[in-house]
Amino acid sequence: MGEGNVQDNKQLAVTLYKPWVLEYETPTTLRFVQIDYHTPQDSKGDRNQSDSTSDKSTSTKDGEEPLSKESSTTTIIEEDDVVFLRSLDPKEWKKQDHYKVLGLHHLRFKATEADIKKAYRRKVLKHHPDKRKAMGEEVRDDDDYFTCITKAWETLGDKTKRRSYDSVDPHFDDTIPSNNDYNKNNFYEVFNEAFDMNAQWSEKTPVPKLGGANATREEVDRFYTFWYNFESWREYSYLDEEEKEKGQDRDERKWIEKQNKAARAKLKKEEMVRIRNLIDLAYSIDPRINKFKLEDKEKKLAMKKAKQDAARQRQEEEERLVKEKEEKERAAKEMAEAEEKAKQQALKAEREAQKRVLKKERKNLRDLCKKNNYYSLNQEETVKNMTNLEKICEALDASQLANFSKELLSSGREAFLKAVEEMERRIQEERKSQMEMAGLKQSSSSSVSNTSSGSGSKKGSDYWPPDHVQMLIKAVNMFPAGTSQRWEVVANFLNQHCSNGTPNTKTIRTAKEVLAKAKELKDSDFSKSQLKEVANQKAYDNFEKDKKGAIGQIDATVSERFETVAEQQGLPKPWTAEEQQLLEQALKTYNSSTPERWDRIAECIPSRTKKECMKRYKELCEMVKAKKAAQAAATTNNKK
Known part of the structure; x- marks a missing residue:
C-alpha cells in the first residue's frame, strides 16, 4: 500500500468478521490487533488504550497461534514484506519462492501442513483484494500479486505438488564435499x-x-x-x-x-x-573404514600365519615320523645285517673248523700210508697207490677219512685195496650215468629237428627264422596301415618270398600268425634293434655267398649246441615280460637322484647285468621317441 492511499497518514481500522483489526503503521508494515468484545471501538480513548495494551503484548511470528479471547486486548505484530510481494510477477509464478511468499522461508521443507495453512490464511487476511480495495488501494484483477499467494498455496497445500517443488528447491545445496x-x-x-x-x-x-x-x-x-x-x-x-x-x-x-x-x-x-x-x-x-580394513588385513595375515604354522608343524611331524620309521628300518636292517654277519661268521668258522679237521685227517692218512710205504709191494705200485690215495682224500670227508684210517690200522693193505676198488667203482657209475644223460639229450634234440623239418606240409609254425622276421618287417613297411586286407597281403608276400632252406618244403603263414608276430615284435621291439643291426652287418657276406658260391665244404662231426637262435647269431637274449615288468618297477622305485642307481636296478633283476639294464633303458627311450614321431606324422597327414 502506498502512502498516498491513506488519508492524512493516519491509522486506518477495518472491522473484520472476527474481532481483529488490521492497522496501517508504515507504507511497508501492517499489523493485526485483537480487540475486546466489550470495549467500544469508536472512542478515541479506547483506541489509545488499545494502543498502549498492544505495546505491552507479546508479538507473534509467522506460524504462531493468536492469544485466547479471554485475555485482554492483545496485539500480534507480523512483519510482511509488501515490497517483495509487489515485486512478484503473476505470470512468472512458477519461478517464485513459494515458501517465502507465504512467509515460511525459515522453515521450508520442515514446515507442516498446519503451518502452511495458517500462513496462507494470514496472507489472505492481509492481502485479499477485497480487503485492500476497502482500504482504498487500487487493485487490478488481471495483474495482482495475490495470484502468487494463491499459486503458492495451491503448490504447497497439495502433497504431490509440494513434493515436486521441494525436489527442485533452489535453496537446497546440491554440491558434495570435496576430497581435501x-x-x-x-x-x-x-x-x-x-x-x-x-x-x-x-x-x-x-x-x-x-x-x-x-x-x-x-x-x-x-x-x-x-x-x-x-x-x-x-x-x-x-x-x-x-x-x-x-x-x-x-x-x-x-x-x-x-x-x-x-x-x-x-x-x-x-x-x-x-x-x-x-x-x-x-x-x-572414512577413518573407520580404513581402521576396519587394517583390522581385517591383520586378521587375515594372522590366519595365514596360523595356517602356515599348522602346515609347518604338520610337515615337521610327518618328517619326524618318516625319520623315526627310517631310523627303525635302519636299526632293523643293521640288526639283520649283524645277525646275518654273525651267522656267516659262524658258518665260516664252522667251515674253517671242518677244513682244519679235514686237513688234519688227510695229513694223518697220508702219514699213515707213507709210514707203511703206501701198502705197495714195488715201486710202480707205490706211485699208483699214491695217486689213489689223493683221489681217496678228495672223495671222502673228515669222518670217512677217520674211519678209513682206523680200518688201515686194523687191516692194513687189504683195507687200502678195498677202498681203492670201491672208489673206482663209484667213478665208473658216475661216468656211466653222465653218458646216459648226454645220450638222452642228444636223441631228444635230433627228434625235435626231425619234427621241425618234416612239418613243411603243415600250415604255420611257431618258429620264425631271422630271414622270415626280416621279410615280415619289410612287408609291414611295404604295406602300411590302411591297405585293404593288409595282413592277408603281408601273409601272401611272406609265403611267396620265404622258404625253409630245404627243397620241397615250405612254411605257410596265415594272416592271424603274421598279425600275432607283428604285435610281438612291436611290444618287444626286438626286430628294430639287434636283429636289424646284425642283418645289416651280414648283408654283404650274404651277397658274396649267393654270388660266388661256397668255396668248399669241410666234413666235421656234428656238435650239440644248447644256445638259442639269438645266442647262436651273436644276439643278446631277448627280454621277457617278467624282466620288463621288473625293470619298469625298479625305474619307478629308484629315480635319477638315487646314488648308484643302476647297481640297485640290476640287483632287482637277477638274470640281467647293469650294462644290459642301461642298454634296455636306452632302447625303450628310442622306442617312445619313435612312436611319438610316428603319431605326429600321422596326425599331420590326417590334417592334410
Whole structure:
C-alpha cells in the first residue's frame, strides 16, 4: 500500500468478521490487533488504550497461534514484506519462492501442513483484494500479486505438488564435499551435515546416522548398506518445460509427455550419480573404514600365519615320523645285517673248523700210508697207490677219512685195496650215468629237428627264422596301415618270398600268425634293434655267398649246441615280460637322484647285468621317441 492511499497518514481500522483489526503503521508494515468484545471501538480513548495494551503484548511470528479471547486486548505484530510481494510477477509464478511468499522461508521443507495453512490464511487476511480495495488501494484483477499467494498455496497445500517443488528447491545445496585435507580432518562434521541434508529425499525412514569415531562395525555397515541402496523420492516434474494439458491433440500431448519423461529421467540419473559420488567419497576417506580394513588385513595375515604354522608343524611331524620309521628300518636292517654277519661268521668258522679237521685227517692218512710205504709191494705200485690215495682224500670227508684210517690200522693193505676198488667203482657209475644223460639229450634234440623239418606240409609254425622276421618287417613297411586286407597281403608276400632252406618244403603263414608276430615284435621291439643291426652287418657276406658260391665244404662231426637262435647269431637274449615288468618297477622305485642307481636296478633283476639294464633303458627311450614321431606324422597327414 502506498502512502498516498491513506488519508492524512493516519491509522486506518477495518472491522473484520472476527474481532481483529488490521492497522496501517508504515507504507511497508501492517499489523493485526485483537480487540475486546466489550470495549467500544469508536472512542478515541479506547483506541489509545488499545494502543498502549498492544505495546505491552507479546508479538507473534509467522506460524504462531493468536492469544485466547479471554485475555485482554492483545496485539500480534507480523512483519510482511509488501515490497517483495509487489515485486512478484503473476505470470512468472512458477519461478517464485513459494515458501517465502507465504512467509515460511525459515522453515521450508520442515514446515507442516498446519503451518502452511495458517500462513496462507494470514496472507489472505492481509492481502485479499477485497480487503485492500476497502482500504482504498487500487487493485487490478488481471495483474495482482495475490495470484502468487494463491499459486503458492495451491503448490504447497497439495502433497504431490509440494513434493515436486521441494525436489527442485533452489535453496537446497546440491554440491558434495570435496576430497581435501580439511574434509578429511573434519570428516564427521562435514559429512554428517551432508548426509543429513540429503536424508530428506529418502523413501525409507528412519535414515541411519553417520555416527562418530566410536561407532561399531555393525552400525557403519548398516549406514553404508542403507545409502548404497538409497531410494530417493526426488522427482523433477516441476521443471517440465511444457504442460501436457496445453497440447492441441492426443499426439501432441503424448509427445510432450515423452519429452518431459526423458528430461526427468536424465535429471534423476544425475541425482543418483551425485548421491553415489557422495557415498563413495565418504567411504573412501572414512577413518573407520580404513581402521576396519587394517583390522581385517591383520586378521587375515594372522590366519595365514596360523595356517602356515599348522602346515609347518604338520610337515615337521610327518618328517619326524618318516625319520623315526627310517631310523627303525635302519636299526632293523643293521640288526639283520649283524645277525646275518654273525651267522656267516659262524658258518665260516664252522667251515674253517671242518677244513682244519679235514686237513688234519688227510695229513694223518697220508702219514699213515707213507709210514707203511703206501701198502705197495714195488715201486710202480707205490706211485699208483699214491695217486689213489689223493683221489681217496678228495672223495671222502673228515669222518670217512677217520674211519678209513682206523680200518688201515686194523687191516692194513687189504683195507687200502678195498677202498681203492670201491672208489673206482663209484667213478665208473658216475661216468656211466653222465653218458646216459648226454645220450638222452642228444636223441631228444635230433627228434625235435626231425619234427621241425618234416612239418613243411603243415600250415604255420611257431618258429620264425631271422630271414622270415626280416621279410615280415619289410612287408609291414611295404604295406602300411590302411591297405585293404593288409595282413592277408603281408601273409601272401611272406609265403611267396620265404622258404625253409630245404627243397620241397615250405612254411605257410596265415594272416592271424603274421598279425600275432607283428604285435610281438612291436611290444618287444626286438626286430628294430639287434636283429636289424646284425642283418645289416651280414648283408654283404650274404651277397658274396649267393654270388660266388661256397668255396668248399669241410666234413666235421656234428656238435650239440644248447644256445638259442639269438645266442647262436651273436644276439643278446631277448627280454621277457617278467624282466620288463621288473625293470619298469625298479625305474619307478629308484629315480635319477638315487646314488648308484643302476647297481640297485640290476640287483632287482637277477638274470640281467647293469650294462644290459642301461642298454634296455636306452632302447625303450628310442622306442617312445619313435612312436611319438610316428603319431605326429600321422596326425599331420590326417590334417592334410
